[in-house]
């Protein structure tokens with residue numbers, strides 16, 4: 534199985550953050566569970582938010598399925614967080630002091646609704662300098678064409694003109710701006726510049742593949758030896 538391992542960036546022993554490639558369709562729950570297992574994370578503790586492009590962030594303490602939720606935060610180390618993506622941003626968060634961690638699904642709607650900053654309110658604990666974040670593979674400005682009604686809800690510096698009245702939106706930078714505004718340090722934010730639309734052999738893309746697009750999964754949790 535191919536995947537990306539962001540664990541080292543967080544720099545806390547035992548904390549792991551992974552993102553799958555397109556080897557399997559992780560819209561299928563069984564695939565997500567097998568993937569978690571193969572990474573050494575307890576699949577029976579998997580948290581499944583039923584994402585709806587909202588800004589609802591739930592604090593969880595054990596395995597659960599959460600309707601209408603796009604972000605989850607946990608303190609307990611036996612909890613394994615997951616979200617599905619195919620162009621939207623998977624945002625990994627860890628407070629390296631308190632060890633509170635989070636995983637957020639941030640498409641343009643969730644970003645407009647400030648789901649990242651909402652999650653951070655729950656986990657910064659007056660230590661914004663201790664929070665590290667990874668903005669994972671997602672659709673890049675090269676491919677994210679939107680109408681003026683979408684471009685206009687974000688700072689004009691974050692889009693460039695496209696064809697006709699279209700704009701090319703840099704959503705990763707919008708999310709990064711929000712994290713900086715919430716007090717995170719620039720060097721504590723890793724932006725993965727891979728574009729899910731461009732990298733067709735590596736990632737699913739909803740924009741590129743339409744309704745038949747599969748999903749990647751982002752997973753965050755702790756190895757058992759760190760409990």
Ligand SMILES: [Zn+2]
Nearest residue numbers: 675676728731
């Ligand atoms: Zn692209």
